[in-house]
Amino acid sequence: MALLNLEIVTPEKRAYSGSARMVVVPGAEGELGILPDHMPLMTQILPGEVQVTTESGEELYLAVGEGFVEVCPDRVSVLTDMAIEEVEIDEKAAEEAVARAERELRDQALGGEELATVQASLLKSLAQLKVKRRSRH
């Protein structure tokens, strides 16, 4: 069976590297499932979760920030700000971050720049929570 060579990199580290049967990424135009022999594609991704089906059929979830994905028939590279594996996510910290961001959005009349920053961090924290909570169901 054909496999994908998946690489998830952030400026700080190589968050994941290995072979996978399937990868689902949060593309700018909607969720994007990638199987081996996909046609070469390059697109933007939004904060959300990446689902990886590993060689052994195990499913892994990672929370990612915004970035890009480069798809070749046998290789997928994900470039992103942040990539955190499910086990590393601190649910409490993420919840607090969400609460803080929501409070800031509600209470203060933020300027355009600050608003965008807070919204971006909110999305990232929400992505972490989404990944973490899924593991319990």
Next chain:
Amino acid sequence: MANLRDIRRRIKSVKNTAQITKAMQMVAAAKMRKAQQAALAGHPYSQVLDRVLVSLRDHVSEGAHPLLESRPVKKSLVLLVTTDKGLCGALNTNILREAATLDHESTVFVASGKKGASFLARTGRNMIADFALPDSPTFLQTKAISKFCLEKFLSGEVDSVSVLYPKFVNTLTQKPLLVPMLPISSEAAQGKGEHVEGGAQYLFEPDADGVLDAVLPYYFHFSVFQMILDARASEQSARMVAMKSATDNAKGLVKDLTLEYNKARQAAITTELLEITTAQMALA
């Protein structure tokens, strides 16, 4: 001849200082390794980023992207990267000397690091922002800085953005370097890699220009991140070298002082013996 007790006190204090500088040297050495590793950890990212830029090369339309557009430079922005703490040799002095040569009128500064910020405040330069960063900054933290600079450029407030930082050459040498970042030179925007003939023809979603729009800021954010990490490695290695020479100096000083102490002790004993002998002779 100095007082014996004074010399002893000085030896003790110099030894204490040597202990501290020795400890700082070790800490700096460990931190330097960490900083260098952090800079190396970005390598896979830069490779993929480069691949994206190379593959975009043939697909983007000719119309200049706002980040590639070079305008006549009326105002330029300089991101001044210095350290927060001192005791790192001539590192900051060299950087600030370089900063002082920049034109007073047409340059606005963004400081990262307390030393740079206080220099700018002291010399009355035009400083528009001061960012504090921890010892090992994350990408998201430095992105806040680069994003600020990016927006100043896009809004037309400044016509060029450069970064002034201590480049890590090797453990002994750090060179202040002024790197022009924005507008992004078209060579940089095309990627460093060779184009693979008959390589993958990518499908771009939504389209090549849209992807380029999103990639270029990342190129900038990532470069700034790398430079700040490089500056951190420079800081730690400069501190390590400075502290090593301080420790060596202290050791030399202790040696000289001990010699002087022994001389004084010898002299005191001789005097005492002389006194005893004289007293005995007088009694006999």
